[in-house]
Amino acid sequence: MMNKFFLIFIAAVALLPILPTPEFWITLANYIGLYSIVALGLVLLTGVGGLTSFGQAAFVGLGAYATAYLSTQFGLSPWLGLLVGIVITAGAAFFIGAITMRLSGHFLPLGTIAWGLSLFYLFGNLEFLGKYDGISGIPPISIFDLTLNTGREMYGLIWLVVILAVVAIQNLLNSRPGRAIRALKGGGVMAEAMGVNTAWMKIVIFVMAAVLACISGWLYAHMQRAVNPTPFGLNAGIEYLFMAVVGGAGHVWGAILGATLLTLLKDQLQVVLPKLLGANGNFEVIVFGVMLVVLLQYARDGLWPFVRKWLPQKRQVSAPESADALPMRSKHAAGETVLQIDKARKEFGGLVAVNNISFDVKAGEIMGLIGPNGAGKSTMFNLVTGVLPLTSGEVRFRVGNQLQRIDGLPSRSIVRHGIARTFQHVKLMPTMTVLENVAIGAHLRGTYNDVNGIGASIARWNRKEEQVLLFEAKKQLERVGLGNMLYEEAGSLALGQQRILEIARALCCDPTLLLLDEPAAGLRYKEKQALADLLRKLRAEGMSILLVEHDMDFVMNLTDRLVVMEFGTKIAEGVPTEVQEDEAVLEAYLGGIE
Template identity: 75%
Template sequence: MIRLLFVVLLALLPILPTPEFWITLGNYIGLYAIVALGLVLLTGVGGMTSFGQAAFVGLGAYATAYLTTHFGWSPWIGLLAGLAITAAAAFALGAITMRLSGHYLPLGTIAWGLSLFFLFGNLEFLGKYDGLNGIPPVDFFGLTLQSGRAMFYLIWAVVIVAVVALQNLLNSRSGRAIRALNGSGLMAEAMGVNTTWMKIVCFVIAALLACISGWLYAHMQRAVNPTPFGLNAGIEYLFMAVVGGAGYVWGALLGSALLTILKDQLQSLLPKLLGSNGNFEMIVFGLMMVLLLQRARTGLWPVLRGWLPQQVGVQAPATAAALPRRDRPAVGSVALQVRLARKEFGGLVAVNDMEFVVHAGEILGLIGPNGAGKSTMFNLVTGVLPLTSGQILFQGERIDTLPSREIVRRGIGRTFQHVRLLPTMSVLENVAIGAHLRGSAGVAASILRTDRKEEQRLLFDAARQLDRVGLAHLAQEEAGSLALGQQRILEIARALCCDPTLLLLDEPAAGLRYQEKLALADLLRTLKAEGLSILLVEHDMDFVMNLTDRLVVMEFGTRIAEGLPSEVQNNPAVLEAYLGGID
């Protein structure tokens, strides 16, 4: 209802006797919001800070300005040309920049943003710093959009389409992968997500939105010059996204409206108060940003949203076609074989020529004292770390040269020693990330909602796995609100969504109460009966001894014992190194 009222208000605003000043201000808010929406996807959701979006606005503006003024082409051809140029430039820049991390990433965006800004100002055919004039208005089905009131509808139609498109994208298989980029890249790769590609996709989408804003700006102003496309403008766009709520689509509109109106009022008020002219509003913005980061780090939209009626989150259907499942290997056959696996970190040998085998339909325990190299061994098997020497084979295929996302595609699912979840996403959506590799719909299908059938199947399977592990009643809760033990069980459900034939569990019973451990043991026995192989790291010896078929014991990266639990329990070397006096 609120969204409908918003659209109705936008439709009536140019018809009502609204002062021209407010129509113009509304146009600029819409133009800024389009760019800020791209930053919500790139920075707020994807976690990649960019100060250079204004340069992409310039690419869209200059492309249409040059083609329409020098060759007389239609503005719509100018839009297509601008999108093509921007996509090519963003892909090339993104392939380089998005590989950076930490402070290098924003510094990289500043560098190419400044480069494009000075390029606009130094190219003769673009008019250098004088720019290009005489840009024709947009012709829309025979209607010439010459006035600001006429452009208002086109600008805000683009804003609404962009909002709907981003919401569709974020509530999809691709959207969950994008949300996993922000601090959970390791987990995303382990679930089959090509994180490098998804970062580039986010970068290109954000750049294309900025390009469209530039195209609209050029045909509204009928002239362009480099001034609006510099670093200051890029910082302002980022301010808008952060102030409104960088992780929220509607936050982009809120931030754009708030800062645009505030900037206009401050430009009129501050010179009267201070007695001189200057960009004093930037000082106020800086103080606002400091205060905001102290009081409302997620922006103003989450605060405002708390006063609005809450919407139901993503839900699984009551029924859907089952996802295809991979064949399980014959029970007793070799599932995983580790041959002389060695991992060195400089002069430290973390894993020293380890050898062991996991059979299909078997629960194998990997135990040892803290620092024995168990988690490192897990990371070697799943491709998180490369081997220094040796081999790892899964169902006869060597996998130690493959990245994590390819290893999970072959049927190895895992959990983590330190829980890796997306805390603000629902439990259901967290589990559905595990089904990422079982879908095929891309970003375009997500935006256009042509992936609905596949999405229903993915969510249905996620709900089924939640029911198997006993968390179905928490499907709509935020994952971060769960107790540690429940989060570990959630990770198992997510790993099961990968449809693995080998499941690697890193301390799954840590943080569980006694009854929860019994339920987990029953679940693992059920999975074993279904033909699933399980490699288990755990420090709870009662849990391990009563569950596993065989044990491998590590100390200082070396295998010191292997055999049945009863044999290992009485092994003198094991007793001395680890078990200490278990009866």
């Protein structure tokens, strides 16, 4: 967190109602705070998690209507109304999220529009909610003997919620589950391979964003003392998303910046545009649309990155100098079969990508999987790690003293058994530091799970765990020769260094079998030598390694055995010297391997 900026921000917020500030300014500040709370949820959901939602205004409505109905019809405390509203909203969001978060591409935003409109029309058609006239006579919030009757009195509570939301989201994002959430935007394949339950994480952030919107609705209802469906429709949902995007959807402080700019701009445009055009109407929406198009052309990350350049910054996540060592799983006994591929077959329609292939990987050996481009090597990796399902055949992995079938298991379950991997096309989070990228690999090695870890991260109860995980990431980076780049953005590294980063991330999973997909691609000669030395050291420690590689000198000098594939079929298997002389291999490589 930027400590100095944060303190200045709190001081400015605290001073505003104390100074002789006009009531209109206080009213605007209250609305900015209410909008900021919703936009903060959208930063978590859309900017960080990559899940676009146009329906957050409907969740604002759930919070507002829940407290309005309970406080006017039954005389219940607004605080009980808040609790009931959160329960209803969280339940509705969980149900809606379980359905819509499975959607991808343009189907997801369309789905959010659908349920947003559904809730809006539900508010307007239910008799007990007053239909489109809504509910009036909502009582004010009381805190002990203090009753918040006016906007100036509500101001403190609204901005206290904003500050708490900022702290909570920043604490979450700078933690183990936070790194998993940020990895969602990369598509999820890498996150699942590191043990993240991406479907669950999507629902979690969807529910969190909905609860923040609900709290904003609760504050709105007791500030306005009346509610009707109008502020909870699709237009409001679009405006909330505008605020997050304009400020910077990937930045926590961008939510407040966006809410501030759009609220102030909207207020001025509603006065100026009718005078200029000589007619009344929501002309500000046109200006917002044009502004968004320009912003997406020239500042896709929003305006906050430009502001941040002028602010003092402090590193948010750093590794400790020392920490407790994480427990490590025992390596398999030398010579044991660790991985067994039995007649594995993968068909894509009429195309056979892997054709009934069988081979074993022994404990403490390096096996190479080689062949021309399109031979099916990476597909085989994806079959072993659960990214793709088998059409037929079996994949077994040694768990304890037995070989168990792992085909049919998701990636996150397979890595739990001790199989870690890198990717043919590097998969990392370019804006996260090298340290944080590697720490994702230790996701399953924390003491908190994906359920209780969220609350622990928000409350900072997991600080000891974080130190241990970050120290492990630092140790693995030093092991692979990237110890001097801990705090560089991963996207700034050369391709070869990014591949080494992926190996460090895989080692953070504490695997007994390491799958490396073209690890030497992009490396210079000395870097390849260093990588070969590292892999030999891992082998000496009992690690089993299966690698795909096109650099034949690298492969021949490193591997114990080779499997050669061509057009999805195994054409040879044996030690490197035998494979080099195999006629089928020579023919497949159009001239041989030297």
